[in-house]
Each structure stands twice: as structure tokens, then as C-alpha cells.
Amino acid sequence: MLSGMSSLDVRSIEQEALDLTRELCRKPSVSAEGRALGETAELVETLLTGAGFETRQLTVDGAPPAVYGELAGEGDASLLLYNHYDVQPVDPIELWDSPPFEPTLRDDRLFARGAADNKAEIGVRLATIRAMREAGDALPLTIRWIVEGEEEVASPHFDAIIEQNADLLRADGCLWEGSGLAMDGRPEIALGFKGNLAIKLDVQALTSDAHSGTAGVLPSAAWRLHAALESIRGVDGTIRVEGFHDAVREPSARAREAVAEQSPSIEDELREFFGVEEFVDGLTGLALRERLTFSPTCNICGIHTGYGGPGIKTVLPAHASAWMDFRLVPDQRPAEVFDLIRSHLEAEGFSDVALTFLASAEPAATPPEDAFASRVIDVAERVIGKPPSIFPLAPASLPVVASLQRHVGLPGLSAPDNPVYGGSAAHAPNEHVRVEDFAPAIEFTIALFDELGR
Amino acid sequence: MLSGMSSLDVRSIEQEALDLTRELCRKPSVSAEGRALGETAELVETLLTGAGFETRQLTVDGAPPAVYGELAGEGDASLLLYNHYDVQPVDPIELWDSPPFEPTLRDDRLFARGAADNKAEIGVRLATIRAMREAGDALPLTIRWIVEGEEEVASPHFDAIIEQNADLLRADGCLWEGSGLAMDGRPEIALGFKGNLAIKLDVQALTSDAHSGTAGVLPSAAWRLHAALESIRGVDGTIRVEGFHDAVREPSARAREAVAEQSPSIEDELREFFGVEEFVDGLTGLALRERLTFSPTCNICGIHTGYGGPGIKTVLPAHASAWMDFRLVPDQRPAEVFDLIRSHLEAEGFSDVALTFLASAEPAATPPEDAFASRVIDVAERVIGKPPSIFPLAPASLPVVASLQRHVGLPGLSAPDNPVYGGSAAHAPNEHVRVEDFAPAIEFTIALFDELGR
Numbered sequence: 001m002l003s004g005m006s007s008l009d010v011r012s013i014e015q016e017a018l019d020l021t022r023e024l025c026r027k028p029s030v031s032a033e034g035r036a037l038g039e040t041a042e043l044v045e046t047l048l049t050g051a052g053f054e055t056r057q058l059t060v061d062g063a064p065p066a067v068y069g070e071l072a073g074e075g076d077a078s079l080l081l082y083n084h085y086d087v088q089p090v091d092p093i094e095l096w097d098s099p100p101f102e103p104t105l106r107d108d109r110l111f112a113r114g115a116a117d118n119k120a121e122i123g124v125r126l127a128t129i130r131a132m133r134e135a136g137d138a139l140p141l142t143i144r145w146i147v148e149g150e151e152e153v154a155s156p157h158f159d160a161i162i163e164q165n166a167d168l169l170r171a172d173g174c175l176w177e178g179s180g181l182a183m184d185g186r187p188e189i190a191l192g193f194k195g196n197l198a199i200k201l202d203v204q205a206l207t208s209d210a211h212s213g214t215a216g217v218l219p220s221a222a223w224r225l226h227a228a229l230e231s232i233r234g235v236d237g238t239i240r241v242e243g244f245h246d247a248v249r250e251p252s253a254r255a256r257e258a259v260a261e262q263s264p265s266i267e268d269e270l271r272e273f274f275g276v277e278e279f280v281d282g283l284t285g286l287a288l289r290e291r292l293t294f295s296p297t298c299n300i301c302g303i304h305t306g307y308g309g310p311g312i313k314t315v316l317p318a319h320a321s322a323w324m325d326f327r328l329v330p331d332q333r334p335a336e337v338f339d340l341i342r343s344h345l346e347a348e349g350f351s352d353v354a355l356t357f358l359a360s361a362e363p364a365a366t367p368p369e370d371a372f373a374s375r376v377i378d379v380a381e382r383v384i385g386k387p388p389s390i391f392p393l394a395p396a397s398l399p400v401v402a403s404l405q406r407h408v409g410l411p412g413l414s415a416p417d418n419p420v421y422g423g424s425a426a427h428a429p430n431e432h433v434r435v436e437d438f439a440p441a442i443e444f445t446i447a448l449f450d451e452l453g454r
Numbered sequence: 455m456l457s458g459m460s461s462l463d464v465r466s467i468e469q470e471a472l473d474l475t476r477e478l479c480r481k482p483s484v485s486a487e488g489r490a491l492g493e494t495a496e497l498v499e500t501l502l503t504g505a506g507f508e509t510r511q512l513t514v515d516g517a518p519p520a521v522y523g524e525l526a527g528e529g530d531a532s533l534l535l536y537n538h539y540d541v542q543p544v545d546p547i548e549l550w551d552s553p554p555f556e557p558t559l560r561d562d563r564l565f566a567r568g569a570a571d572n573k574a575e576i577g578v579r580l581a582t583i584r585a586m587r588e589a590g591d592a593l594p595l596t597i598r599w600i601v602e603g604e605e606e607v608a609s610p611h612f613d614a615i616i617e618q619n620a621d622l623l624r625a626d627g628c629l630w631e632g633s634g635l636a637m638d639g640r641p642e643i644a645l646g647f648k649g650n651l652a653i654k655l656d657v658q659a660l661t662s663d664a665h666s667g668t669a670g671v672l673p674s675a676a677w678r679l680h681a682a683l684e685s686i687r688g689v690d691g692t693i694r695v696e697g698f699h700d701a702v703r704e705p706s707a708r709a710r711e712a713v714a715e716q717s718p719s720i721e722d723e724l725r726e727f728f729g730v731e732e733f734v735d736g737l738t739g740l741a742l743r744e745r746l747t748f749s750p751t752c753n754i755c756g757i758h759t760g761y762g763g764p765g766i767k768t769v770l771p772a773h774a775s776a777w778m779d780f781r782l783v784p785d786q787r788p789a790e791v792f793d794l795i796r797s798h799l800e801a802e803g804f805s806d807v808a809l810t811f812l813a814s815a816e817p818a819a820t821p822p823e824d825a826f827a828s829r830v831i832d833v834a835e836r837v838i839g840k841p842p843s844i845f846p847l848a849p850a851s852l853p854v855v856a857s858l859q860r861h862v863g864l865p866g867l868s869a870p871d872n873p874v875y876g877g878s879a880a881h882a883p884n885e886h887v888r889v890e891d892f893a894p895a896i897e898f899t900i901a902l903f904d905e906l907g908r
Contacts, residue, residue, distance in 0.1 A: 032765035089767050095662070153765050194667065198766040207729035208549070209882040212779050213648065213849035215753035216745045217733045218724060222754035226680065227689040235681040270672060274772075275661035279671045291670045299669035300676035301769050302760030307777055311486035311607050312652040312812045313543050314779045314851075315755050315881050318728075323761055325666050325768045358766045395667035397768075427769050428663040 008446060013131045014438040017419075018110065020047065020123035021433070022103040024085070025112035031086035031153045037064035040085045044122070044147050045069075051130045053145065058165050063157030064149035068168060071129065073139035077453050080144045080171035080410060082400050083122050084151030087114030088427045095429035111432040116424035118177045120433045121441075122147065124417055128445045140453020144171055148400070151177075154196060154359030155399035162403040169404070172452065173372035174412030176398055180420035180437055182389050183265035183272075187380040187416035187444070190394035191258075191373060192365020193401050195328035197337050198301070198358040201228055205352075206318035209306070214316055221320035222305045228345065228353045229322060233298045237280065241344040244296070247332045251294050254368045255392035259289050263389035266292070269422030292395050297327040323358070327395060334360030362402035365393050366411045375451060376415050383447045384416065384440060417445045462900060467585045468892040471873075472564065474501065474577035475887070476557040478539070479566035485540035485607045491518035494539045498576070498601050499523075505584045507599065512619050517611030518603035522622060525583065527593035531907050534598045534625035534864060536854050537576050538605030541568030542881045549883035565886040570878035572631045574887045575895075576601065578871055582899045594907025598625055602854070605631075608650060608813030609853035616857040623858070626906065627826035628866030630852055634874035634891055636843050637719035637726075641834040641870035641898070644848035645712075645827060646819020647855050649782035651791050652755070652812040655682055659806075660772035663760070668770055675774035676759045682799065682807045683776060687752045691734065695798040698750070701786045705748050708822045709846035713743050717843035720746070723876030746849050751781040777812070781849060788814030816856035819847050820865045829905060830869050837901045838870065838894060871899045 024047075029040040044067045045055045053069030067085070090100040090113050098104035100113035110120070125145075132139055146169065148158050162169065179188040205221035233239050267288055270276055283291055301324060306317030326337060338357055345353055366373050368390065380388045394414065404410045419437035420426070478501075483494040498521045499509045507523030521539070544554040544567050552558040554567035564574070579599075586593055600623065602612050616623065633642040659675035687693050705713075721742055724730055737745055755778060760771030780791060792811055799807055820827050822844065834842045848868065858864045873891035874880070 032763065032767060088769075089761070089763055091761065091763065091767075092663075152767075196768065198768060200766075208727075208879060208884070209546075210728055211850060211881045212751070212753045212755060213781055213851070214724065214728075214746070215751040215779075215781065216749045216849065217737055217742050218728060218730060219732070219734055220754060222757060223687070223689075223691075226683055226754070229680055230684060230689055233677070235677075235684055237677075270668065273662075274664055274668075274672055276672060278673070280673055283671055288671050292668070295670045297666070297669040299666045299768075299770055300674060300680070300760065301666060301767060302762045302771065303676055303757050303774070304762035305758075306754065306756030307543070307545065308756045308758035308775065309486060309543055309545065312654075312777055312779065313486060313545075313606075313755055313881065314650065314652060314753075315542075316753055317756065320757070321762065323766055325669075325766065327667055327669065395670065396665060397667070425662060427665045427767065430662070 008131050008135055010439050010442050013127045013442050016130065017123040017127035017438055017442065018435065020126055021110060021115060021120040024119040024122060025103040025114050026101060028101045029086045029114070029149065030089050031150050032089050037086060037149045041065045041067050041149055044085050047126055048145065051126055052133055058161050060157050060160045060164065066146055066148040066158065066161050068165065069145045071139060071143045073142045073453065075140060075453055077141035078144065078171040079141055079452055080146070080169055080174040081125060082174055082176045083118055083147045084149065084177065085147050086149045086152050087117065088152050092429060097430055108435045109432045110435065111430055113431055115433045116420040116431050117426035118418060121178050121418035124419060124438060124441045124445060128442050132446065132449065139449060141449060144169060154198060154361050156359060158399055159403040163407045166407045169408045171410065174404055174410045175417065176401060176412050176414045178418035179414040179416050180418050181384070181416060181440060182263040183269045183422055184263050186263045186386045186389045187384045188391065189377055189380060189388045189416065190391040190414035191368060192393045193363065193396055193398040194393055195332060195334055195363035196325055196361040196397035197328060197334040198325045198360065199338065199341065200356040200358055201225060201322045201324065202354040202356070203320045203352065204318065209318045210316040212314040212316045218316055221317050225305065225320035225322055228350045231348045231350065232341065232344070239298045241340050243340045244337065247336065248296065249330045251392065258368055258390040258392050259293050260286060262289055273423040293391060293393050294329060296329050296332060299325050301325055327397065328363050329393060330363045330365065332363060334362065361397040361399035363393065364402035364405050366413055368392060370411045372411045373413050376413055376448060379448045379451045380416055380444060383444045415444065415448065417441045462585050462589055464893050464896050467581045467896050470584065471577040471581035471892055471896065472889065474580055475564060475569060475574040478573040478576060479557040479568050480555060482555045483540045483568070483603065484543050485604050486543050491540060491603045495519045495521050495603055498539050501580055502599065505580055506587055512615050514611050514614045514618065520600055520602040520612065520615050522619065523599045525593060525597045527596045527907065529594060529907055531595035532598065532625040533595055533906055534600070534623055534628040535579060536628055536630045537572055537601045538603065538631065539601050540603045540606050541571065542606050546883060551884055562889045563886045564889065565884055567885055569887045570874040570885050571880035572872060575632050575872035578873060578892060578895045578899060582896050586900065586903065593903060595903060598623060608652060608815050610813060612853055613857040617861045620861045623862045625864065628858055628864045629871065630855060630866050630868045632872030633868045633870050634872050635870060635894060636717040637723045637876055638717050640717045640840045640843045641838045642845065643831055643834060643842045643870065644845040644868035645822060646847045647817065647850055647852040648847055649786060649788055649817035650779055650815040650851035651782060651788040652779045652814065653792065653795065654810040654812055655679060655776045655778065656808040656810070657774045657806065658772065663772045664770040666768040666770045672770055675771050679759065679774035679776055682804045685802045685804060686795065686798070693752045695794050697794045698791065701790065702750065703784045705846065712822055712844040712846050713747050714740060716743050727877040747845060747847050748783060750783050750786060753779050755779055781851065782817050783847060784817045784819065786817060788816065815851040815853035817847065818856035818859050820867055822846060824865045826865045827867050830867055830902060833902045833905045834870055834898060837898045869898065869902065871895045
């Protein structure tokens with residue numbers, strides 16, 4: 001077993017983690033745009049090799065490579081780590097205060113696209129593993145690590161990669177992409193993630209834009225798209241797609257208890273970081289947290305049609321597009337929901353609205369009573385000194401979770417080894433991490449490896 | 455009086471009109487973007503001076519100059535010409551087959567932004583006047599000509615320019631920006647134009663974009679804008695703003711007769727040029743033409759919110775904007791309709807939706823029985839050899855019409871001296887005029903000047 005773990009210098013690990021984060025964030029690895037994915041995979045592989053991992057790239061046709069590494073440790077214990085090296089697009093670019101791919105330290109915050117989601121976590125894990133190896137002969141457990149390149153486009157090929165490489169990925173459990181600390185300092189732990197279905201609606205009402213004087217008689221792509229959206233979801237928020245809610249499973253009593261005991265500061269964070277005066281339907285407290293955890297969503301990611309510049313252009317737009325995503329809860333299946341939407345549009349007379357499947361993720365969770373999960377939760381409470389705030393189902397999606405369950409049979413969770421907080425602006429302009437959040441993430445990681453290796 | 459008018463060489467006037475059109479179209483005079491307006495005014499003034507006009511620039515604070523020119527003729531008759539030298543924005547630029555400000559002759563069509571609306575008409579009028587002066591000592595009538603630079607942004611300062619210069623603009627009648635020939639060859643004549651009100655709606659639901667996982671509880675700018683639009687206009691097309699229709703005046707019997715006698719090819723043109731399979735509400739024939747002429751509209755010029763790139767970005771957009779325009783009929787007033795929309799949004803609980811006034815035009819028309827109009831209509835029928843298709847109220851808007859009525863008391867109309875046709879794609883990509891349409895426009899102009907100068 002390793003000795004001297006407590007003598008590790010967290011400050012120097014922190015510095016190395018920050019440097020690694022910066023290095024990773026300089027890569028514009030936007031998967032939606034197919035940018036810099038191969039070279040970012042190369043960088044990740046080089047970094048893993050440098051930390052002592054035996055690595056290889058796992059590929060399937062049409063996908064950027066996933067990087068796999070294995071670092072043998074003492075004893076029989078093993079842990080699988082999951083991350084992704086791709087990031088979200090940067091638009092609206094004009095709202096960034098510094099260039100998204102030039103990591104910038106400002107007020108003890110590191111700003112860069114991908115810093116919070118999830119390159120700083122790769123930095124923390126890597127720097128911690130390096131330091132632990134330097135401090136002893138071997139880690140107390142075997143670490144396997146898979147880093148994919150399509151998470152931000154809902155991992156369309158990752159299930160196949162996992163299926164083909166299931167033997168490499170076996171372990172006692174998995175740490176998915178991680179969580180951080182709530183505003184009140186309680187560690188956040190996610191035991192599962194909602195599913196997701198991303199679609200696009202397109203209306204081509206005319207062969208070309210027309211003078212808006214003709215609006216009384218020529219069909220409008222904009223109003224037609226509006227009508228389709230209205231048909232899918234009423235202005236009161238009701239999702240009108242027939243059968244949409246049929247597969248929703250009643251949450252377990254344990255899951256409900258966990259939500260009741262979650263940090264109430266979730267609400268304060270949302271209020272503060274997004275300037276919210278009133279939540280949807282006036283939600284607050286437990287009702288807000290239950291909605292966040294247990295309800296599917298119907299979201300407009302974007303609508304674009306016609307003119308959008310200064311002043312006015314009096315045009316009747318020929319084309320209109322909407323990008324939507326639906327977060328799904330057990331046992332909703334993205335493919336089934338997609339079919340329901342298709343049937344709904346046809347039944348409601350919207351056969352002129354083109355429906356495109358963009359991406360999906362299955363909802364999946366590890367039960368709160370799982371033994372691996374319990375050990376991680378205990379370490380978090382011990383190291384951070386506060387009771388974890390547990391999400392039976394986090395509101396985001398992580399396709400790997402269902403794939404690992406299906407092909408490898410692994411329990412897993414998101415542990416607080418990611419230096420993020422509620423204001424990190426993941427997916428948004430000025431994404432950043434706070435330097436102060438690196439130390440607790442590093443301390444937790446050291447303690448967890450030590451505990452799991454016992 | 456001029457002699458030898460019939461000996462004018464229409465082919466050489468056509469060539470000169472095409473050259474002038476090209477020269478004007480090379481100027482990117484996009485008023486919505488404030489581009490190249492001063493230099494285009496200079497060009498217009500130079501061209502008018504070269505044709506013998508005494509010119510000056512008419513200015514008011516905050517507006518690009520209007521160019522005024524006067525060319526004294528024989529006798530007492532006088533005619534006011536109106537044009538604008540500004541054009542619509544070019545987006546969506548990717549749909550243009552040639553650069554919009556590099557006039558391109560292709561298949562006997564001249565492609566350029568502003569060619570149809572309305573630089574080719576300036577070319578036709580100017581080339582014809584030049585040729586008539588060269589053929590004789592003087593024109594048979596005095597021509598006054600005003601060319602403004604803000605028509606495509608609804609002429610916010612032109613009413614003031616007309617009011618301050620009313621004495622310059624007196625004449626027996628006015629030829630507004632002109633019309634062309636219908637698909638069946640009948641000359642189109644507009645006796646009036648609908649009004650217009652352009653507005654913008656903005657929703658700022660969050661201080662920054664959020665991860666779409668929060669869509670269950672965080673307010674959505676996109677859905678909120680959707681709800682505001684739904685409140686303004688139902689999916690069945692009903693405009694729901696209380697009082698919106700109150701001021702609509704019943705069309706006169708003469709106006710209804712004119713619409714009944716319009717060229718039925720209006721419908722075929724719309725069908726062909728915009729690829730329409732079915733019009734709004736299944737309209738066809740007289741019902742379609744009556745809707746086009748007598749009904750106000752509620753149009754979405756554009757909606758922009760959130761992501762709009764390749765693949766998907768699962769974001770909850772903080773901001774959403776819609777650009778709208780309402781074509782108005784007598785006696786609707788844009789300022790009153792704007793107030794009604796503001797009151798409606800407040801009454802319906804949309805005080806969080808910011809409403810911006812962008813531009814407006816009053817509806818106005820010359821009565822079908824007006825003497826000046828009758829003379830122009832007769833010339834059109836005689837020269838073109840087919841009965842004019844008359845619009846008591848054209849579906850577009852032309853702010854100058856109401857201003858001339860109010861401050862100068864001038865009758866006027868849009869006569870077929872503009873080489874445009876239904877497929878000209880005014881305001882749209884690949885705007886163009888056909889070379890074949892120049893000759894009839896020139897012949898009509900010659901005959902009209904001759905007739906009015908008798």
C-alpha cells in the first residue's frame with residue numbers, strides 16, 4: 001500500500017492541475033463543428049502516457065477516437081474514470097470577455113470554453129495521479145480511464161465503443177464526469193442522469209423569401225414553425241405529444257428522500273447565477289428540486305428564421321428552423337419519444353414540418369443503496385466535512401452512464417472531484433472554474449483512491 | 455411642343471437605362487445598415503445634373519440627404535417623380551448566386567440588390583428623359599424629382615423633408631415608385647399603399663444562457679417570446695390585439711370592382727415564383743386578391759434566439775428577439791396600432807416583453823375616380839395595349855404617399871414605368887430585372903410625358 005499520502009502537497013498538485021487545464025483548454029475541440037478533435041485526442045493520450053498509463057485510441061467509423069489508458073496499481077481494486085475532451089460551441093461569441101480558446105486567469109478564475117465541462121476535471125485527476133505516483137511506488141488501485149470526443153453531441157458512437165471494448169472497462173465502479181460543491185459547501189453527488197433527445201424542426205414554406213406585403217396570402221415559415229411548436233407544447237408548459245409521459249416511472253421513496261435532503265442552495269445558485277426573479281410556475285423549495293430531478297423537459301435550444309439585424313427588413317421568411325431538446329426520465333426512451341413526436345406532428349397535420357433526429361442519451365442511474373456509491377458518498381462527507389447533496393437523477397445527461405450499465409454492468413456516480421460551481425457557466429459564454437475549488441477536488445480524489453484501494 | 459417623339463430609339467434608351475441601373479446597383483446603399491448612403495446620394499445628384507436637372511440635396515438632422523431636381527419644360531404641365539436610392543439588406547447572403555452589389559447579367563436578367571426596387575426604374579426614367587431632351591429642345595412638361603435614402607427603413611425622416619419643402623414638390627400629380635407588367639402582360643397600376651408598422655419584441659429571461667438541463671425550472675426566453683407571439687396572433691391567423699380591426703374602413707364599391715377586374719395572374723405569379731402549393735386558408739381567385747388588398751397583416755420578419763449551427767447545442771437561451779411588421783389598411787394608424795399592441799401585452803401579462811417601435815408608414819390612396827389617375831391609366835392601356843390591372847391599395851407600403859397627400863395635396867399612383875415582374879425577388883436573394891421589361895417601361899414613359907404635356 002502507498003504510504004505518505006497525507007504528505008502530498010495539494011498546492012503543487014493544484015498548480016499542475018491548473019497548467020494541465022490551460023493546456024487542454026487551448027484546443028478548440030468543438031464536437032458539434034468537428035474542430036480539432038484528433039489533435040485533442042493526441043494531447044490527452046500524450047498526457048496519460050506521461051502519467052504512466054498504457055494507452056490506446058479506441059475507434060469506430062465516423063467518430064473521433066476515444067482515448068483509453070490503464071495504470072496498474074497494487075491490490076485487486078479497480079476504478080474506471082470517464083471524461084470527454086470535446087466541448088460545446090462558443091456562440092454567442094460576442095458575449096465572451098476573453099477569447100474562449102485562450103484560457104485567461106482573471107480574479108482567481110480560469111475562463112475558457114470547456115474549463116468547467118470538463119477539462120479542469122481531467123487536469124485534477126491527472127495531476128493527482130501523477131503526484132500520488134511520484135510519492136510512492138504504485139497507486140493503491142488500478143485506474144482505467146476512458147476519455148471520449150463526442151459527449152457534447154450526445155455521444156452518437158460511444159455506445160458502440162463501449163460495447164466493443166467492454167473487457168477493458170471492467171472495474172469495481174466508475175467515476176463519471178464529476179460534480180463540485182454546492183453554494184453552501186456541501187459536496188454534490190449525482191447517481192444518475194436524465195436522458196436526452198435532441199431534434200430539429202424545419203419548415204420550408206416558400207422557395208424564396210418574399211416581400212412581407214404578401215403575408216396575407218403566402219404561407220409563413222415562421223408562423224408555421226410557431227404553430228408546430230405550439231402543438232408540441234402549450235403556452236402553459238404542458239407537453240402535448242400524446243404518450244409522452246406514459247413511460248415515466250414513479251420515483252422511489254429513497255430517491256424522493258434524497259431530493260428532500262438536497263442542499264436548498266441549489267435554488268439560490270440558480271437565482272444568483274442566472275438573475276432569476278421567478279422560477280417556472282412560481283416553483284420554490286422542494287417542489288423546485290423535485291421538478292428539476294423528476295420531470296422531463298421540452299426545451300427550445302434555438303429558433304432562427306428571417307431577418308435579425310439592425311433596424312427592420314420587411315420580409316416574409318421562406319424557411320424557419322427550431323432546435324429542441326427533451327430531457328427524459330426513467331423509463332422514457334429517446335427513440336420512442338422521437339417516434340411519438342413524429343406521430344404527433346403527422347396526426348396534427350404538420351407533415352410539412354421536417355423532423356430531424358440530432359442526438360440522444362438514455363436516462364440511467366445507480367440506485368442510492370449501491371455499495372460502491374455508498375463508499376464514495378462516505379469519503380465525500382469525511383473529506384469535505386459536510387453531508388453530500390445527492391441527485392438521484394441529475395438534470396443533465398451523460399450517455400456513457402446507460403452504456404456502461406448495459407455493456408459492462410458498472411455502478412457509477414459523479415463525485416465532487418470536478419472544480420466547478422453553480423456559476424461556472426457550462427455551455428454558456430464566459431465558462432470558468434474558480435481556483436479555490438481545485439484544492440477540495442484534489443483532496444477528495446486522494447482520499448477516494450486511498451479508500452477504494454484499502 | 456416636342457416633335458419627333460415617336461422617332462426615339464427605344465433600344466438605345468434601353469441600353470443606357472441598363473448601364474445606369476448597373477452603375478446605381480454597384481452602390482451598397484443599405485439604409486438599415488447606414489451603408490454608402492451619402493455617396494449614393496452624390497451619384498444620383500450627379501446623374502440628375504447630367505440630364506439637365508437643377509439639383510439640390512434636401513436634408514434634415516439624422517437622415518441621409520434626399521436628392522431633389524427640377525427640369526423646366528414647355529407649357530404649364532408638371533409632374534413629380536418619386537424614387538429612393540436605398541435598398542434592403544442582402545441577407546441571407548449565402549443564397550445569392552452572384553454578389554449582390556456586383557450587378558451581373560445572366561440569361562438576359564440583371565441581378566443585383568436594388569435592381570427591381572427601385573434602381574432600374576431610376577435608370578429608365580433618367581435614360582428616357584435624357585433621350586427626349588436630346589431629341590428636342592425641351593420636354594413638354596416640367597419634371598420635378600425627389601429621390602430619398604430611407605424608404606427601406608420606412609422613411610422615418612421623409613415626412614419632415616416633404617413638409618419643409620412642400621413648395622418645391624407641387625405638380626399636377628406624382629408618379630410614385632412604379633409598377634411593372636403582370637404575368638399576362640397587363641400593366642399594373644397602384645392607386646395607394648397599405649400602411650406599415652414594424653416592431654421588435656425582446657425577452658431577456660436570464661442574465662446568461664443556461665445548460666438546458668435546467669429547462670424544467672428556469673424561465674425560457676424562447677418559450678416566453680413564443681407565448682407573446684401566440685398572444686398577438688392565434689395559430690388560426692386571428693390577430694388577437696384588442697381593437698386592432700376597429701379602424702378598418704369598409705372598401706368602396708369602386709375599389710371592390712377594381713379588385714374584381716384585376717389580372718387573375720397575380721395568383722399564378724405568386725404560385726410560380728414562391729413555389730406555393732396552397733395559399734393561406736386555401737384562398738384562391740377573387741377571395742385571394744381581396745385578402746391581398748383589403749386585409750391588414752401580422753407578419754414575423756424574423757425570430758432569433760439561442761443556437762443555430764450544425765448539430766446541437768443543448769442550451770436554454772437567455773435572450774430571444776422577434777422582428778414583426780403589420781401592413782395596415784385605411785383608417786388604421788401605425789401609432790395607434792403600436793399603442794394597442796403595447797396595451798395588449800400589458801393586459802395579457804407580458805410586461806417582461808420589451809416592445810420597440812422600429813418604423814411606420816401611413817396607409818394612403820388616390821381614389822379611382824381621380825382625373826390625373828385616369829389619364830395615366832388611359833396611357834397605360836393605349837401603350838401596352840391591354841387593360842390595366844388596378845390595385846386600389848397595393849400590399850406594400852410607401853410612406854411618401856401619405857406625406858405627399860398631407861403636405862402637398864398631390865394625387866399620385868404607381869405606373870408601369872418600372873421594369874419589374876412578379877419574379878423579381880424584391881427584398882429577397884437574387885433580386886433581378888429582365889431586360890425584356892425595359893422597352894415597355896420606356897415606351898410608356900415617353901407616351902405619358904407626351905400625354906401629360908399636351
